[in-house]
Amino acid sequence: VHFLDDVLKRSNDHYPMAMAYLVPFDYSIMITSGVFIKLNTLSPLVNWVQYISWMMYSNEAMTIIQWQNIQNITCDEDRPQLPCLHSGQEVLDRYSFSADNLWRDIYALCILFSAFHILAYLG
16 A cells, blocks of 8 residues: 555655545545445446555455355344345455456555556666
């Protein structure tokens, strides 16, 4: 996560100002990570941001690893107001994630890591 900090620190001599520039970018990355909003409901105007979001790739990969082989989830009958998902696949579907994307997510994280470190080195 801190590799983008390195890019901004090297491109801006004033560290607090560099961190201030980072805040809106971090919020955009968090919103498009799939934690707060289903990815398939994003507007086309901001949909592209998810593809430069290390948070989206890591969140999807961790969710896939956690839920892909879960076949049975027992629901609490005393709380009918809560959502009842019966399998790991339903959890993945709820967040618009696909188990087929696991290796894509891992490769994308490696590419983003390398690209931001190269930018930090060049900056």
